[in-house]
Amino acid sequence: MTFKDLNIVEPILTALQEKGYSDPTPIQQEAIPIVLNKKDVFGCAQTGTGKTAAFALPIIQQLYLEKNQGAKRMLKALILTPTRELAIQINDCFKDYSKYTSVRHTVIFGGVSQKPQTEELRRGVDVLIATPGRLLDLMNQGFIRLDTISCFVLDEADRMLDMGFIHDIKRILPKLPKERQTLFFSATVPQAIVALSRTILNQPVRVEVTPVSSVVDTIDQYIYFVEKQEKKDLLVNLLREKKQKSVLVFSRTKHGADKIARALSGAGIGSEAIHGNKSQNARQRALTNFKSHKTRVLIATDIAARGIDVNQLELVINYDLPDVAETYVHRIGRTGRAGNTGTAFSFCAQEERPMLKDIQKLTGKHIKTASVPV
Missing domain, CATH: 3.40.50.300 (P-loop containing nucleotide triphosphate hydrolases)
Known part of the structure; x- marks a missing residue:
């Protein structure tokens, strides 16, 4: 048609x-x-x-x-x-x-x-x-x-x-x-x-259209079991090891997004945070920089991420697992679009395991466990 x-x-x-x-x-x-x-x-x-x-x-x-x-x-x-x-x-x-x-x-x-x-x-x-x-x-x-x-x-x-x-x-x-x-x-x-x-x-x-579980079929998904205080080092290590040009990182809170951005900047990794407390000009500038690959890593809250549409986004990282399982599908669905392949990493602390169980129940998929780099 x-x-x-x-x-x-x-x-x-x-x-x-x-x-x-x-x-x-x-x-x-x-x-x-x-x-x-x-x-x-x-x-x-x-x-x-x-x-x-x-x-x-x-x-x-x-x-x-x-x-x-x-x-x-x-x-x-x-x-x-x-x-x-x-x-x-x-x-x-x-x-x-x-x-x-x-x-x-x-x-x-x-x-x-x-x-x-x-x-x-x-x-x-x-x-x-x-x-x-x-x-x-x-x-x-x-x-x-x-x-x-x-x-x-x-x-x-x-x-x-x-x-x-x-x-x-x-x-x-x-x-x-x-x-x-x-x-x-x-x-x-x-x-x-x-x-x-x-x-x-x-x-x-x-x-x-598009039943919620089918969105994830084209995306390679991995889970890292890691304690909360170890997430920052894991993120830095992964971003240094992986060579993707565009990486979208999800934080559950605005404060958390700013902390992640500061940690990445301290590690020499170009990043910006986008959330509701940022001015419109700052948010638009961060989006423009990300879409043009001037900024490699964008850290976003769920609300701020609505409307982010980046061609050939290669990697999504869930620094925090979302409280609602369907939100996970929305998050990772920003990669693997229009026939492109995509990858999603999720960090899961002990207290987040019930959220992971809900996600796997919703999608009908068992997410592969990845080894934490040492």
Whole structure:
């Protein structure tokens, strides 16, 4: 199947071809016809499955066709997403896909001056990508009204709840028209997500792809049994021994991420940490350095890592095992993408063994034990 088979119009097809996209992913194959048919969607998909294009392409197409029929420029689509990095990534996708259309989009997020953002809004946009806090700020200041929205996308809904944005979402929802299309995406579906989806979706079609265990099939996984105080030396030794150009290290806490970065810098290994306490400029700079291979090692917390999409990321290291088994799958799924091979190392202290048991139960795989270098 090709994008042409999904009835994607010529200007968008041309933009996709220029970016080297030819065949739609499973979630795109399922979701695009449903969205074009103006139905609500409950989408369950992991990071890296092509989810952004699954909603961006049909939104751009609908707006493009409306403009061809003489529709005026006004805010018609709102994409709400939890992190600045993810908002920027979605905005980049809209830029790529809408290149040969007159559809205008912009992105707003906190941590930076609002003036350039409000100037873009004044010029008029069709699509707004936003994080909840900055959206509410600009709504309260009168820069944004949501009464013309025809399509609302809630992306990474599970992370929205994890980050405490549920109250912001509940303040935003009443400002949207009751008659609208809603697209709801979440990587995991705990009971709280099901409850939230019921309050905002109208007879949705459920789209679910990539069962959580299959994501790990293309990744070589190893576990190092090591005491907590020995993790730092193990990490330094592994990074000196292994020659991968790009390594993403996961820490459970912001404080821990900073400690790891200091330890690596002290050992002469180029690294930067990225987490919610860093300024937007610092986070963006660290990401840019990592993607361009200027920085070899990036240390991230789970929340900050949403939106990190690095081509040919070779190695992921779980310095701390995550509390939730599904998070492990999201973490290691950042390597081994698009047909590339990937490797994941995990450090497991005595108190983390129950977490390892949960991970192996979820994935249905026994993770190979690696020898700690001496």
